[in-house]
Amino acid sequence: MIHIGPYIEEFINWLTSNFGALFNIIKIIVISVVDSVEWVLMFPPFYIIILLVAFLAWKRTGLGVTIFTILGLTLIWAMGYWGQTMATLALILSAAFIALLMGVPMGIWAAKNPLAGKIMRPVLDLMQTMPAFVYLIPAVLFFGLGKVPGAFATIIFAMPPAVRLTTLGISQVPKEIVEATRSFGATPRQLLFKVELPLALPTILAGVNQTIMMALSMVVISAMIAAGGLGEVVLKGITQLKIGLGFEGGIAVVILAIILDRITQSFGNTKKRNIA
């Protein structure tokens, strides 16, 4: 029998004992991002947030989504889960933001450098398919309990689509357009910012949508390490066999998911129409 486990354990322990300072810095950064977003969401009264989200929905999508947004968010508030929902939203938005901040440049790199792309591929596969619970253990070892390991696990799980779709978007830019741009004396930077990224934008935005959805799916899981939010409600329902409580939390997650999906999807779609 071959035991890989002990080696990985050894490696994680080595990381924890040697890179404690680094993990602390990461922890401080992540917690400040999550807390600031949460503060922004919690500071104004709930109806202001509802109106703002509804306004965004109305601008980007149709009347249907707008009505759903108003009714859905009001229902969440009425059920008494406003605080948890905002905590979850803050965690998702921060994790997605950080995932994109790292994922998009990595995607660009993979598109430009075939070797980097080749190396990244199996790593991304691993990140995406490894059961999410598995991340929780080292996350807790690195960062202790709370929001930070939750965000960390969420970032790792949500980053692959950002990387993949950025790579896809850039490599889909027609060869002749790239050639034309180079033939006019564009520097690699001009090529990237004036041509490749704008043309890849719809695909990258589809990646943003997927990243946010992936992040949302981690909510309940990260509640197991005390990340809080709606996940905690669902988890309580499961552990205490409170069917009603579980469903209430679940419904709040679904409402949040639908609103986030429709709004982020709309960004990708409008741009796509211009290009086709």
Next chain:
Amino acid sequence: MSKLKIEDLTLIFGKEKEEALTLLKQGKTKAEILKETGCTVAVKNASFNIEKGEFFVIMGLSGSGKSSLLRCLNRLIEPTSGSVILNDVNITSLGDKELQNVRKKEMAMVFQNFGLLPHRTVLENVAFGLELQDIPKEQREAKAQEVIEMVSLKGYENQNTSELSGGMQQRVGLARALANDPEILLMDEAFSALDPLIRTQMQDELIDLQEKMHKTIVFITHDLDEAIRLGDRIAIMKDGEVIQIGTPEDILTNPADEYVSSFVEKVDRKSIITAASLLFEKPTVAIFKKDGVEGSLRKMRSSGLTSLPAVSVDKHFLGFVYLKDILELKAKGHQTIEMAIVKDVPVAYPETTVEQMLPFIAENGRAVPIIDRETNKLLGIVAQTSLLIETTGTSWENVTGNSIDNLQNEVI
């Protein structure tokens, strides 16, 4: 001085380029090199000069290496060996920055499928090259506007390029290239993606523009008709090699090998072939005053002709004399042929095309006299048969099986 010199340019695709290059120098064929190294020789030892203001067409079928060769000129593809020299600067040895400058200032390219930016308007596309040079917005848009008017795109400035027809899109492509004010225009199958009617129209417009601009143009095409319409000179490529370079007429009249002649056969030659290349230089003539009635009759008898061009002693063209008139003069006892010379005959010049000479066939059974525009001297004649053969596109051998000289004598 040549604007652009291409010297011994070779382009090899594949991993073992060095080895393939060595084999190529040893004189191995493309097929042998592909077998031994797995490398493809796309362009093989191309050498030619392009003059300033010249419209130079590179013609070849797909896979002949013509587009790769074009991309070596601005190094969108790096040539494996050889050099490209623009105004005495070796482009092949430039660093990134300098190369970008050459692309910005001196060479601009037009693409087969336009290569326009779909997220930008016509105006922004045309100004794109200038934007890359960091020219301020107002200035570059003013310049773009100027060029847009030149290529008849006025009124379309704020349209999205994807809403335009192919012909219009290529105007944008052309305008974008012209906005940079390049010395050299590289055009890669620029009109091949367009409908035949639009293509002809764009060709005409390009010819008009070129008359005003006098750019140096390198134009790639797979269509010999297009090459002939546009090119001052044409280079024909096959399997990565330049097999013939010459003016359209050179290529039509003296194809370098069977490959070229197989192309040439299909071309409509009427408007390209000129009298100069059909000229029969030493026709039998009646020399006025030197040849009297008897002399002329003798010449007609020995050549078997019923009409002869009449010239003065110093070769000035006077007209034609006909057998029946001469016989009449003889019967009346005249000595000179003066009264028999028919002066009112149409003449052509060396640069007159076959197409322009065709009406002469309708005249009567007579060759077309070709005279020098300035001195009025008879340079030779073009036989009617030659005109008919050029028009129908049948080769000499097929018609007569005879040598050209016999043929000329038969039909004068």
